[in-house]
Amino acid sequence: MAYSDKVIDHYENPRNVGKFDDADDSIGTGMVGAPACGDVMRLQIQVSDEGIIEDAKFKTYGCGSAIASSSLLTEWVKGKNLDEAASIKNTEIAQELSLPPVKIHCSVLAEDAIKAAVQNYREKQDS
Amino acid sequence: MNAPVTVSTPIYLDYLSTTPVDPRVVAAMTACMSTEGVYGNAASRSHVFGWKAEEAVENARSQVAELINADPREIVWTSGATESDNLAIKGVAHFYHKKGKHIVTSKIEHKAVLDTCRQLEREGYEVTYLDPDEQGLTTPEMVQGALREDTILASVMHANNEIGVVNDIAGIGEICRAAGVLFHVDGAQGVGKIPVDMEAMKVDLLSMSAHKMYGPKGVGALYVRRKPRVRLEAQMHGGGHERGMRSGTLATHQLVGFGEAARIAHEEMAAESVQLQALRERFWAAISDIPEVYINGDREQRLPGALNVSFAFVEGESLIMSLRDLAISSGSACTSASLEPSYVLRALGLNDEMAHSSLRFSFGRFTTEGEVDHAVQCVRHAVEKLRELSPLWDMFQDGVDLSTIEWAAH
Numbered sequence: 146m147a148y149s150d151k152v153i154d155h156y157e158n159p160r161n162v163g164k165f166d167d168a169d170d171s172i173g174t175g176m177v178g179a180p181a182c183g184d185v186m187r188l189q190i191q192v193s194d195e196g197i198i199e200d201a202k203f204k205t206y207g208c209g210s211a212i213a214s215s216s217l218l219t220e221w222v223k224g225k226n227l228d229e230a231a232s233i234k235n236t237e238i239a240q241e242l243s244l245p246p247v248k249i250h251c252s253v254l255a256e257d258a259i260k261a262a263v264q265n266y267r268e269k270q271d272s
Numbered sequence: 273m274n275a276p277v278t279v280s281t282p283i284y285l286d287y288l289s290t291t292p293v294d295p296r297v298v299a300a301m302t303a304c305m306s307t308e309g310v311y312g313n314a315a316s317r318s319h320v321f322g323w324k325a326e327e328a329v330e331n332a333r334s335q336v337a338e339l340i341n342a343d344p345r346e347i348v349w350t351s352g353a354t355e356s357d358n359l360a361i362k363g364v365a366h367f368y369h370k371k372g373k374h375i376v377t378s379k380i381e382h383k384a385v386l387d388t389c390r391q392l393e394r395e396g397y398e399v400t401y402l403d404p405d406e407q408g409l410t411t412p413e414m415v416q417g418a419l420r421e422d423t424i425l426a427s428v429m430h431a432n433n434e435i436g437v438v439n440d441i442a443g444i445g446e447i448c449r450a451a452g453v454l455f456h457v458d459g460a461q462g463v464g465k466i467p468v469d470m471e472a473m474k475v476d477l478l479s480m481s482a483h484k485m486y487g488p489k490g491v492g493a494l495y496v497r498r499k500p501r502v503r504l505e506a507q508m509h510g511g512g513h514e515r516g517m518r519s520g521t522l523a524t525h526q527l528v529g530f531g532e533a534a535r536i537a538h539e540e541m542a543a544e545s546v547q548l549q550a551l552r553e554r555f556w557a558a559i560s561d562i563p564e565v566y567i568n569g570d571r572e573q574r575l576p577g578a579l580n581v582s583f584a585f586v587e588g589e590s591l592i593m594s595l596r597d598l599a600i601s602s603g604s605a606c607t608s609a610s611l612e613p614s615y616v617l618r619a620l621g622l623n624d625e626m627a628h629s630s631l632r633f634s635f636g637r638f639t640t641e642g643e644v645d646h647a648v649q650c651v652r653h654a655v656e657k658l659r660e661l662s663p664l665w666d667m668f669q670d671g672v673d674l675s676t677i678e679w680a681a682h
Contacts, residue, residue: 148593156593162661179679180625180664183587183613187663204663208589212661 148209149243155213160220163202165189173266177257184211184251188258190222190230192266198222198230203258210248214238214255222259231263281597283643287636288433288461288578289601293529294486294637300532301488304328304525314522315513325524332531339534340463340478342470342495348514349522352492353460354384356479357427359494359518360456361388363504364425364477365397368454372422376453378402378410380616381429384479385458389427398422407570408435408620412443419447425454430462434616434632435569436578438466445474454502460484460492464537465575466545470495476502482526486637487533491526494518544637548577551635551644555579558648562655564668568617568630577635580617582626585665586658591631594654598647601632625664625674 148156164187165172171192178185184207191200201219205212217238222230238244238252284292293301304310314329316322330344337344350356365375377389379401389399400418404410410428419426426448431438441457448455456477462468463478464485470478478495482488496502496517510519556579559565564584583591588602613627622630635644659665667674 156590159661164666176663177680180628180674181623181679183589183624183628185663185679187666204661204666206585206662206664207587209593211587212590 151217151242152209152213152244155216155242156209159203159212159216161200161202161216162204164204165191165200165202170269171266173262173264173269175258175261175263175265177261178207178211178254180206183207184254186211186215186254186258188215188218188255188262190259190262190266192227196226198225198227207254208248208251210242210244210251211254213242214244214251215258217241218255218259227263227266231260233259279640279642279646281646282599283597283639283647284599285633285635285639285643285647286599286601287639288436288484288575288632288634290483290489291486291636292638293483293488294533294536296536297487297529297532301525301529304528310524310528312524314524315511325522328524329522329527332527332534335531335538336480336493336534339538340459340468340470340480340495341472343498346470346495346498348494348496348517349527350492350494350518351490352483353382353458353479353481354492355518356481356492356494357382357384357456357458358388359504359507360477360479360496361385361425361427362392362507363517364454364456364502365392365395366505367503368424369397372420372424373397374420374423375399376402376415376418376423376426378404378414378428379619380404380408380410380432380434381427382433382458382460385427385429404619406621407573408432408437408568408616409570409573410439410444412440412447415444416447416451419451419453423451423453425456427456427458429458429460430468431466431575431578432569432616433461434614435580435620436461436575436632436634437569438462438573438575440573441475442473448476449474459495461575464534465541465577467541470497482530482533485533485537488526488529491523491530493530545576548635548639551639551641552577552579552633554641555633555635555644555648558645559651562652565655566626568620568622575634577639578632579634580630580632582617582622582630583655584626584629585662585668586629586655588628588630590658591629591654594657595631595650597650602630 173190176187186205203215205215235252235256312321312325314325333344454476459478460481476497481492568580617627
């Protein structure tokens with residue numbers, strides 16, 4: 146399969162790879178996917194008191210498109226507020242990375258991951 | 273310390289999918305393809321052009337027969353192993369249908385066998401698909417246990433194309449012969465790489481392919497036993513070539529190429545298999561210290577140049593993507609439109625994630641030690657990089673048992 150230049154770039158030089166301390170209240174963690182399906186994404190956001198995403202990190206088990214989708218997402222969410230981040234659509238990711246139809250599920254997974262991370266952060270604040 | 277060896281990339285490590293044509297084979301084929309060459313129709317009986325073509329084709333037939341210790345009259349030319357499998361299985365089923373309509377095969381056969389069996393099921397035949405053991409082997413005992421009164425055919429591959437394990441076809445042959453059941457072997461991966469002897473083995477039908485043994489693509493053969501005689505219903509009708517079993521003008525240059533490839537394989541097999549096994553073990557010795565790396569399939573009963581390896585916690589397609597210097601194949605079918613992991617690895621009992629994380633390395637006649645060493649470096653680097661990226665590796669390092677997690681399957 147031919148990958149787009151942007152997918153290859155993110156794959157070769159993934160941005161914001163890493164892990165935050167899950168126990169920290171300013172961290173929201175979203176882990177989506179399943180090993181059996183061939184991809185698992187863990188996306189974490191670090192949120193300021195003002196509700197702005199200051200930093201983001203990811204680790205992804207999956208194909209090049211899945212890695213690129215999550216890498217791109219960590220770049221996009223930085224500086225956004227939670228509502229803005231949670232409203233990122235998979236189609237935007239797919240378009241930016243020129244994903245072929247068979248890889249659209251990777252962008253869906255990335256959308257699920259940021260939504261899950263935002264939800265996790267909000268639950269932490271409520272409790 | 274050896275001097276660094278430069279290798280040109282990509283390095284071809286996919287000899288189980290196909291092999292380059294040996295230069296000696298090219299020379300033999302090219303000699304057929306000029307206006308001075310052997311361009312006659314082997315079926316032309318009325319002139320010297322036909323006689324020469326017939327001589328070339330019959331010489332090739334003897335060379336292929338010699339490779340498997342058979343009589344040349346037992347060799348039927350086909351377009352490849354897929355056609356041979358179709359001809360053998362459908363041909364036997366259609367000829368012997370009054371005797372019974374039950375066929376035994378295994379779940380990890382090549383699709384040319386499995387899909388042919390599926391077609392026969394649609395025609396009213398019954399097929400038993402045996403589960404291989406955890407090492408990927410289909411044993412004589414398994415076949416014995418599946419035979420019925422109405423079984424007419426068992427079809428079991430010699431060597432598996434994905435994991436490279438080698439079945440005891442001599443043993444299965446004994447079982448089948450004793451039960452009066454015909455035995456077909458898909459020999460595409462075995463013939464030319466490991467010894468096959470039709471005098472010693474009670475195999476009734478054997479599919480072969482030229483391009484798996486450094487011959488050209490588009491040509492193969494089916495061995496059809498004469499004593500005791502095996503009958504087939506033709507699948508391709510026409511001029512009655514190949515004793516009526518497979519019509520169509522013989523492709524002289526292709527057959528000459530196949531014959532030459534068989535001759536070389538016969539002469540060089542012993543030395544070559546030692547060399548390939550050494551390359552395979554060199555490769556494995558240099559990667560086996562990576563944690564959580566496993567060989568799929570039996571360690572001993574395998575083709576000399578084949579290795580299928582699972583790298584836990586990394587995904588196969590991304591692994592291939594980072595191994596751009598290597599031409600290898602993934603046990604996961606992710607690169608095709610389906611996202612299903614290999615049915616072969618699943619049948620061995622591997623879970624989806626291990627099946628997704630597997631790669632097939634196959635070494636061949638033109639593989640060098642330098643290439644193997646470069647492949648080792650690439651693999652080590654890629655696995656390290658992808659594990660650094662893998663949340664599953666993190667969790668494993670933290671002692672989390674991944675099987676206890678409820679994943680949101682999608």
